[in-house]
Amino acid sequence: MNTAILSRCTRTLLAGLLALGSMLALADTTLPTTLNHKWLQDLRDGKVKLEGDHAAVGALILGRDIPIPYDYVATLMRTPNAFGQGPACIVCHSSGNPAHSYRGLNLSTCEGIRAGSREAPSRPIFQPGEKGSKHILGRRLRNNRMPLGVSFSISGDNPAYATVRRWIADGAVNSAHFRKNVLPLFARDGAFAPDTPACTTCHMSNQEPPSFHELDLSTYEGIMLGADSVAKGVNNATKIVIPGNPDASSLFQHLVEDRMPPGISPTEDRDHPNTRILLRWIEQGARCN
Amino acid sequence: MNPARRQLLAGALALGLAPRALAAGKAPGQLTTLARWASGDRNLVPVSLSEGKLLFAGERTLGLLDPAASTLPWQVAHSIAGGARFRPRGHDGIVLCGGRTEIAAWRPGEQQALWRYRAVDQIGTPCLAGRLACFGDGHKLLAVDLESGRILWYFAAIADTRISYAPVVAGDTLFVGPGDGRLYALSLADGQLRWHVDRMQEWQYLRQLHVDGTTLVAGSYKEKLYGLDTGNGQQRWEFSAGNFINSQHVANGLACLWSPTGWVYAIDTASGKIRWRHRTNDYRGGVHNWGALMAELVSNDKEVHALDLNNVLHVLARDDGRALADLKLPEPVRPFVTLLGDRRLICAGNSGDLLLLEMPPLSA
Numbered sequence: 001m002n003t004a005i006l007s008r009c010t011r012t013l014l015a016g017l018l019a020l021g022s023m024l025a026l027a028d029t030t031l032p033t034t035l036n037h038k039w040l041q042d043l044r045d046g047k048v049k050l051e052g053d054h055a056a057v058g059a060l061i062l063g064r065d066i067p068i069p070y071d072y073v074a075t076l077m078r079t080p081n082a083f084g085q086g087p088a089c090i091v092c093h094s095s096g097n098p099a100h101s102y103r104g105l106n107l108s109t110c111e112g113i114r115a116g117s118r119e120a121p122s123r124p125i126f127q128p129g130e131k132g133s134k135h136i137l138g139r140r141l142r143n144n145r146m147p148l149g150v151s152f153s154i155s156g157d158n159p160a161y162a163t164v165r166r167w168i169a170d171g172a173v174n175s176a177h178f179r180k181n182v183l184p185l186f187a188r189d190g191a192f193a194p195d196t197p198a199c200t201t202c203h204m205s206n207q208e209p210p211s212f213h214e215l216d217l218s219t220y221e222g223i224m225l226g227a228d229s230v231a232k233g234v235n236n237a238t239k240i241v242i243p244g245n246p247d248a249s250s251l252f253q254h255l256v257e258d259r260m261p262p263g264i265s266p267t268e269d270r271d272h273p274n275t276r277i278l279l280r281w282i283e284q285g286a287r288c289n
Numbered sequence: 290m291n292p293a294r295r296q297l298l299a300g301a302l303a304l305g306l307a308p309r310a311l312a313a314g315k316a317p318g319q320l321t322t323l324a325r326w327a328s329g330d331r332n333l334v335p336v337s338l339s340e341g342k343l344l345f346a347g348e349r350t351l352g353l354l355d356p357a358a359s360t361l362p363w364q365v366a367h368s369i370a371g372g373a374r375f376r377p378r379g380h381d382g383i384v385l386c387g388g389r390t391e392i393a394a395w396r397p398g399e400q401q402a403l404w405r406y407r408a409v410d411q412i413g414t415p416c417l418a419g420r421l422a423c424f425g426d427g428h429k430l431l432a433v434d435l436e437s438g439r440i441l442w443y444f445a446a447i448a449d450t451r452i453s454y455a456p457v458v459a460g461d462t463l464f465v466g467p468g469d470g471r472l473y474a475l476s477l478a479d480g481q482l483r484w485h486v487d488r489m490q491e492w493q494y495l496r497q498l499h500v501d502g503t504t505l506v507a508g509s510y511k512e513k514l515y516g517l518d519t520g521n522g523q524q525r526w527e528f529s530a531g532n533f534i535n536s537q538h539v540a541n542g543l544a545c546l547w548s549p550t551g552w553v554y555a556i557d558t559a560s561g562k563i564r565w566r567h568r569t570n571d572y573r574g575g576v577h578n579w580g581a582l583m584a585e586l587v588s589n590d591k592e593v594h595a596l597d598l599n600n601v602l603h604v605l606a607r608d609d610g611r612a613l614a615d616l617k618l619p620e621p622v623r624p625f626v627t628l629l630g631d632r633r634l635i636c637a638g639n640s641g642d643l644l645l646l647e648m649p650p651l652s653a
Contacts, residue, residue, distance in 0.1 A: 049524060049527075054529070144532075144549075148549060148572075148581065149570075149572040149574075195574065197580070197581070197598065201580075201581065201598045202581050202583065202598065205332070206374065207332075207334050207335075207374050207375070208334060208335065208374060208375045208376055208414050208455075209497065209535050209536035209583070209584075209585050210535055211535070211583065212533050212535060212549070212581075212583070213533055228510070232451070232468055236468075265551075265571065265572045265573075266532070266549060266550065266551070266572050267550045267551045267552075267570070267571060267572060268531070268550065269529065269531035269532070269550060270512065270531060270532055271512065271529065271531070
């Protein structure tokens with residue numbers, strides 16, 4: 001429908017009706033003009049789909065793409081348990097000063113959030129206007145560190161991590177070194193942290209039913225094919241190794257990046273409603289006003 | 290347990306928030322091996338029950354197991370490149386077995402395949418509708434005569450997407466939810482499109498389709514389970530699992546699934562309401578934590594069975610999810626279990642042995 005025409009008609013109509021003093025009645029029954037009217041109209045038309053436990057967030061906020069105010073984001077950063085159990089973000093990320101604030105990340109101001117980590121390697125944690133889930137902030141809120149359930153107290157400095165990192169940095173080739181020293185790490189219990197299951201316990205095949213995220217870490221071909229390959233097809237699978245670039249490789253990211261806040265349990269929903277709202281704010285341009 | 294954690298738990302207990310299952314005492318026990326058959330094939334895919342016998346397939350072979358016989362009545366080298374990926378399926382004395390590159394049919398007892406079909410793109414998990422084998426090859430859904438291998442009809446979804454998960458049949462309608470984000474309802478007789486709904490943004494694709502009554506239950510890429518009207522595809526309900534759902538078991542009004550957030554959920558397939566949920570894991574490493582679940586859940590009229598990746602079979606009551614038993618497997622097994630009745634079940638050892646196991650009596 002041509003909205004310009006619609007609104008012109010509406011204006012004339014409304015002007016006339018105002019005179020009659022019955023504007024509300026009309027707007028209520030036929031013409032959705034405000035967010036609220038549209039909502040009521042959709043309710044009447046049976047167009048509202050209620051999405052599970054967080055129906056209000058889905059139906060009234062995300063489904064209508066209403067602008068997320070920075071104020072709300074500021075509140076989230078200050079609130080304990082905002083994205084799942086744990087202390088508020090700003091306790092640990094309070095300023096750009098890496099002496100007092102982890103990674104020199106200041107989540108207490110809009111500029112700080114947009115600027116990202118000030119400690120080397122200094123970097124933004126998202127790109128305003130882009131989908132947020134693959135960028136640093138989205139990953140830290142949604143992705144559990146692997147193996148699933150591993151504690152944040154496990155240092156990412158140990159030799160097993162270094163071996164994977166180096167292999168990716170060197171081009172991720174199917175060499176004798178890979179087969180002898182890298183591949184077996186994914187199949188060994190406790191390879192990356194004590195008392196944790198081998199990666200291949202959960203990522204071992206693409207049979208029926210598939211492994212978690214249709215990911216097979218038991219062979220070179222499986223690792224290079226990546227995740228979600230069954231459903232998306234070989235060419236569209238989510239690559240988890242970017243040869244030469246471990247930091248951009250989700251295989252390495254999942255090994256070393258702790259979900260935030262530290263200690264949050266994998267029992268927490270990855271798509272917490274507040275996480276979805278925060279990511280929507282980023283997609284909308286991460287505006288500060 | 291550290292004192293802080295103990296205190297926390299005490300507090301939670303007082304609030305009635307204690308993870309019920311993790312604290313509950315249940316019968317410990319062991320499954321007993323009644324018989325074993327060496328398939329000589331590692332990486333066996335889940336077996337299927339067909340006319341009282343079991344069909345099994347692995348990297349190299351396909352065969353038949355008769356729980357009453359001490360030797361395997363039939364086993365052939367299937368020579369499917371890449372091995373069998375789907376559970377073999379049987380109907381009317383014919384067996385379908387396949388992987389991503391090839392799918393073929395045999396008459397048990399015979400060495401030669403009745404027919405073979407090689408993938409143009411990539412073969413998806415098949416379903417059998419009587420003598421019709423329906424499966425995806427790339428974006429095309431093929432309906433093939435099970436005996437002759439003749440393609441009776443095909444339906445083309447959107448190019449460059451894939452039909453990877455099995456379609457499902459209800460009455461004379463076939464449902465399929467490929468990677469183009471649509472749910473298609475096709476006439477089983479000729480593949481004509483009856484209707485489709487397009488929900489690419491919401492689900493990307495549907496996997497593990499089941500029909501229960503007039504509800505189509507399907508998982509999706511985005512960690513959700515949907516209940517859809519089989520008449521028109523309209524959504525009846527939606528359930529967010531909080532993490533990846535690799536499969537769901539649907540039987541008699543109940544959809545059961547495991548979420549890596551550490552719950553088994555039992556959802557009413559008509560209303561989408563959670564009938565019960567059972568805490569399996571709090572990720573604090575206690576002895577009551579289950580291993581992760583990859584095997585599809587199974588059930589009978591009283592119990593739901595969950596085989597975890599630590600080789601323990603957990604038995605829950607079907608009506609309220611209370612823990613009935615944790616049964617240790619005698620050896621490490623592949624992630625599947627098939628119930629036979631009479632408290633017997635079939636698993637496969639990692640060595641390639643098929644195992645007939647018996648459960649101890651459970652005090653309910």
